[in-house]
Amino acid sequence: MSKDNVKKLIGDVFNEIADAIQSGSFAPKVKVGLTTLGSEHGLDEVIKAAEMATNKYNDFEVVLIGPKSNTSLTTYEVTSEKEAHEKMESLLDSEEIKGCVTMHYNFPIGVSTVGRVITPALGHEMIIATTTGTSSTNRVEGMVKNAIYGIIAAKSVGIKDPKVGILNVDGARQVERALTELKSNGYDISFTESMRSDGGIVMRGNDLLTGTPDVMVTDSLTGNILMKMFSSFTTGGSYEASGYGYGPGIGEGYNRLVNIISRASGAPVICEALRYCASCAQNNIIDISKNEFASLNKAGFKELCEKITSSDKKAAASENEVVAPTKKVVTNDIPGVDILDLEDSVKELWKAGIYAESGMGCTGPIVLVATEDKDKAIEILKEKEYIG
Numbered sequence: 001m002s003k004d005n006v007k008k009l010i011g012d013v014f015n016e017i018a019d020a021i022q023s024g025s026f027a028p029k030v031k032v033g034l035t036t037l038g039s040e041h042g043l044d045e046v047i048k049a050a051e052m053a054t055n056k057y058n059d060f061e062v063v064l065i066g067p068k069s070n071t072s073l074t075t076y077e078v079t080s081e082k083e084a085h086e087k088m089e090s091l092l093d094s095e096e097i098k099g100c101v102t103m104h105y106n107f108p109i110g111v112s113t114v115g116r117v118i119t120p121a122l123g124h125e126m127i128i129a130t131t132t133g134t135s136s137t138n139r140v141e142g143m144v145k146n147a148i149y150g151i152i153a154a155k156s157v158g159i160k161d162p163k164v165g166i167l168n169v170d171g172a173r174q175v176e177r178a179l180t181e182l183k184s185n186g187y188d189i190s191f192t193e194s195m196r197s198d199g200g201i202v203m204r205g206n207d208l209l210t211g212t213p214d215v216m217v218t219d220s221l222t223g224n225i226l227m228k229m230f231s232s233f234t235t236g237g238s239y240e241a242s243g244y245g246y247g248p249g250i251g252e253g254y255n256r257l258v259n260i261i262s263r264a265s266g267a268p269v270i271c272e273a274l275r276y277c278a279s280c281a282q283n284n285i286i287d288i289s290k291n292e293f294a295s296l297n298k299a300g301f302k303e304l305c306e307k308i309t310s311s312d313k314k315a316a317a318s319e320n321e322v323v324a325p326t327k328k329v330v331t332n333d334i335p336g337v338d339i340l341d342l343e344d345s346v347k348e349l350w351k352a353g354i355y356a357e358s359g360m361g362c363t364g365p366i367v368l369v370a371t372e373d374k375d376k377a378i379e380i381l382k383e384k385e386y387i388g
Contacts, residue, residue: 036066124211165213245273
């Protein structure tokens, strides 16, 4: 080895020692990639974000994948987004980088991204599961998987026992029943309670603003809208200025750490997306995911998903014409039925000779029955798994 190489090696060692003393950690730095092409705010904005992250955090290293630019950061030169993603995948597969932040990347069905925001009311961090991609073509199964992906992401950023809430959207009650069944089968999941006086694990709009759960479960289209709202509500929408981006793609058997940002993401968001990605790499999100799915499958996760998807057949069967019993005055409401099951649950009661109507209360869908029929109606709806 030449004298120059020896000097460089010694210099690198002393730099690493200095960085370790400053950060308090002697673990080797992970390398996180950032593709620089595609931003609506231009190349300079993306490079600014990488340099912000480098100056703000000293426990990971940022490398760029994009055209040559005026920066001291290591750059893998490419000339198109297609080349950038090919290079990114190559660097990930060779473990030259441990994770990468990028825009407009396509994941396979079964993989979706878990975003992370800062809520406006109390400044809490909250994970939104999920924000892009498709966990399943079945809505309810997809949201159940989203809950799992959110838990994996939360554990990957150091939340050991994340508290889960389900946003009050179509399918929420069915998701609640499924997750409760997983818990009763031995899967370790913790639920939160809504801040509203009626409580429950189904979250209201207020809970979004206050960041009540660690993990807010929803469908990916709603999650995508929420990400845009949280990240750019102070800027008018054209510049995402707050939060950690749309997050890592997670799915059973998926082995690349790819975090997504929007083309509208500004430097502050891209900087924190790099932080998010680095934390997932340092805590080994791939192993966390493997362990989580091992626990899930012991708790009958695959069988539960099959049961959820087979409910489509039940819905088709319920389309057969059912004649309503003699009409009664219905003054008692039964909450907890999902909007997707509401009309089917009413017909189920008709079959049993109980007159019922569907309605919408302040907390969501309700089934209306007469006072004398309420107990029997609840018994039937529980037996048929329309309510928990």
